[in-house]
Each structure stands twice: as structure tokens, then as C-alpha cells.
Amino acid sequence: MTPSSQVRQFVFACTCLALFACESMRTPPTDTEILDSYKAYNQRVDRVLAPLLKANTDLCPKTKPDSGARLHRLADYPKRLRPTAKTLFMARDTPSVFYTLPDSPAAKAGLKPGDEVDEAHLNTIGKENIICAYGFKIRFEQDANAYADGANIIVTSGLLRAIDDETLSLVLAHELAHNVRAHAGKPLKDEFEREADRYALYFLARAGLDYQNVAHLHAATHQPHQGRAQLSPSRKNRQAYFKTIIKEIDALITKGRPLNPTKP
Template sequence: MANIGFRLAADNAALCDRLQPGLGLLLHTPDQYSIDLRGEAMAYFGFEAPIGVEAVLADSPAAKADIREDDSLVEVGSVTFAAADMQSEANTERLIATDRAVAALPADAPLRIYGVRNGESYVKSVTPVPACRSRFEVAFGSDFTAEADGELVQIGSRFFEEYPEELVAAVVAHELAHNVLRHRERLEDAGVSYGLLSGFGRNVRYFRQTELEADILSVTLLANAGYDPAAAARFWRAFGPEYSGGLLRSRSHPSWKDRLTTIETAVAAREAGKDDMVTALLASRDGELDGDWQSLIVRAD
């Protein structure tokens, strides 16, 4: 997930107006772990400072600066990390706050990182790559969950169990497209209802509009990141017929066959060098949703 997300976010930075420094670091904190296991986790991962490096993506700016897995971090740029509350119940609040603080730093300016490795302090300079501002998470469970809330992209672990990377990337690209187009805040500005009410009344047209917009933009996001843009269509061919009895039958989403045809049309338009639709979608993200999903959809025969 981290590799897919970093690749999509960094290679599409030119399309995003909200950027963060792309470092290639996965961080974790002692307070993520339950109290009864916290001491063991800290010893196992070698925590020597408030924030630990859980992983470093290959060939990332952090890797090139020789930051390593199981290092501990004290500061990143102007962000200083506070010590964990060792008596708190397990939670991710401090990790989320840390990610937000680092994401707010300049996207392409060198950052000084103060860390600790095996009891030795170090200072390293890392030059990040600009990346679309989003966190990427896996939700473990048996459901096909996928959502974006403006700053987070979360994908269910079952996708990784059943589909190859390129098809999972299509799902991640769709959710990232929601964030790039500011769909969550625009839906909230439109006063929509979520949950069971999302498939009724005026809610339907807004949700369908945002789903189709994300489908169309996902083709471009995939292509820019070096994935086959047709992977989005292949995902729906594989997923739609088998699982159309659940999420895909929601009244708030167009039918999977129509979404597939819409995506195939977007792939063909890109191959023909016609990007007017994507340009228009990006230009409209500062404005209100109009609910006009009918002008976006391409119906299946």
C-alpha cells in the first residue's frame, strides 16, 4: 500500500494543489500498541525517541539519505515530536498528528532530520519530492472497504489478498482522485447525507457525480504513475460481476457496467491525446458540485 500510494502521489504532484513532502517513510509510535505489549514492542522495534521508522521505501528520498528501518526520530524539519503517553490506551492519534505536521512542511525544500540509531544521534538532510497530500492506510478485515476523506485513503486488506498490484492500484487511484478533487469537503458543502440515506433523494446525484469524476481522473493518475491506465477497467471487469450484490448495487453509485464503459472511454480519450475532461475536472475543484452526473456517464450497450 505504501509503495502504491507513494508512487501515485509523487508522480501526480503536478495535478495536485495540496502538496506534502514525499519522504518515503512509514512511521509508528509506541502508543499505537496496547499497554500490555507496549514495552515489548518498543524493545523489538528499538524505539529510542518518540517516533519510530517502521519502514523506508526503496529508492525514496529517505532511503537515499540513509535513514533506515527501526531508526528513531526526534525532529523532521521544524516539527519536534513529543514523548508518548505511556499510560494511554492504544490509539493512533499521535501518529495522525505527526503525519499532519510533517505534511504541512514545504513540499520540495530540504529537511533536516534528527534521529537516533543504536544509541547514536545523527542529523541528515533529506530533499523530498512533492507529493499529493494524502495518507495511505490498510484496513484489515474481510470486507472490500475503500474510502477517502480528504486527507486519508484507506483500502481494505482483502483487495491485496485477491488482486494483483496493478488492480489494487486502480482502487487506490480512484480514492486518491476523490482527495485530489476535494470531493469530501464539496459533498459536505452540498449538505449530503451519508450512510443509508446516501442512496435517496438529492444525495444520489452528488454521490454519482463524484464517483464518476474519480473514475475518470483515476485513469490519468494511473498512467502518470507508470501503471497501465486500462487496469481500472480490468478491475471492474473482475470485481463487478462477482461482487455487484454489495457496494456496487448502492443507489448512490452508478452500475458497474456503466462505470466500466465510462472508464474505457476515458482510457481511449487519453490514448487519443484528449484530456479536456480531466482538465475540466481539475479546474472545477474549487467550485460547488452541480450534481450533473448524467453528462459524465457513458452507458453500457
């Protein structure tokens, strides 16, 4: 984990918000508030994304073992925040645990924040927990947005403040689909959005998550890649397409057939 650039972005964003009185902030955030928010955002996205990465490995071109422990070092943080990171997170010069995912191999092994550990040990702990080899990054921006870059899912803090975990799961599944289907870096097409929506609902269903109600909520309130997309399906068309895929998945489940998004 290399939180330095993300923390710097957050410091800059919070400073701007304070100066321009955005989000009703009357005073600049303290260093503790900055780092607490940084950790909370990472933990939330990590937790919601985890079952999607775990349940869909057969559809991902690349996989990796995952212990569920996230590491950091003191040098990962800007100099100004290092004293607070050392006190608040027990960050040190050598790699140590930042946090562990609930019920992960690392958590079950008893690893706790502040524990010193090396990558080799984590690989041993997580060798049987195989997940899709995609990560995530948090951008500290006021705009609500999410997009994929081929290797990671980028989510803004503005989006995290605007939606609940149920809707976030669909957003992450949609962006994961863009990565899995190698859409990143290609000219944006409506067919890519439809394919990502299709895979997203299958990803959710395969992970045992709600693929029905959440779809309607997302279709009614959000557009994919808000502020970045040059082309995206209309809300009405997208909601109708969601309903079609939901019926398709329901039928497969009723018949006891595999949930394979590549075979309509």
C-alpha cells in the same frame, strides 16, 4: 505515524475472526503475526500509492515534502503489544524509523528501521521530493472496501487480501481522485464516481502505470465503495466509460499532448 488505533482494530478483528472461525484461522494470531501483518499492509499501500502522489502534484490542491521514512514510537502501540514491537520493530520511546519506501530520499540517505531521527531532519532529506498531501489509513475489517474522507484514503485489510497490486493501484487512484476533487462529505452522486474514474485513469497514466488492462479487471470484479455507496455506476456502464477514457488518453499520448483530465 500513529499506529495505535489501527493496531487495536487489528487485534479486535483477529480476535473476532478466531472466535467465529473466519478465514480458516484455527488459533488466534500471535502478537508477532499481528504486528507483521500491520507493517506489511502499511508498506504495501504506501508503496503502491507513492507514484500516484508523486506524479500528480499539479492536480492536487495541497502538496508536501516527503522523505519516504515512516516514524513510530513505542507509545503508539497498545500496552500488550509494546514488548513485541520493541523486539520486532526496535520501537522506542523517542521517534524512530518504522520503515522507508524503496528508492526514497530516506532510503538513499541510508536510514534504516530503528534509526532515531527527528522531523526536522526528515524535512531536510525530503525537501525536494514533493507529493500530494494525502495519507492513508488501514482498517482491519473482513469486508473488501476502500473510500476517501477528504484527507486520507481508507483501505480495509479484506480488500488488500482480495486484490493484486495492479488492481490496488486503480482503487487508490480512484479514491485519491475523490479527495482531489473534494467529493468527500457531499451527497453521493453518479457524476462523482464518473469523475473519480476519469481522474484515476489519468493519474495512472501520468505515473507511468498501467491504465488499460487494470481498468477492465477492476470494472469486472469490483464496485467502488463496496458496502458504503448508495449510488454507483453499473459494471457494464463503468467498463464502457473506462474504454472511452482509455481511448482518450491513448490519443493524447500519440499526439504528444499533456495528460490533463480537466480538459476532455
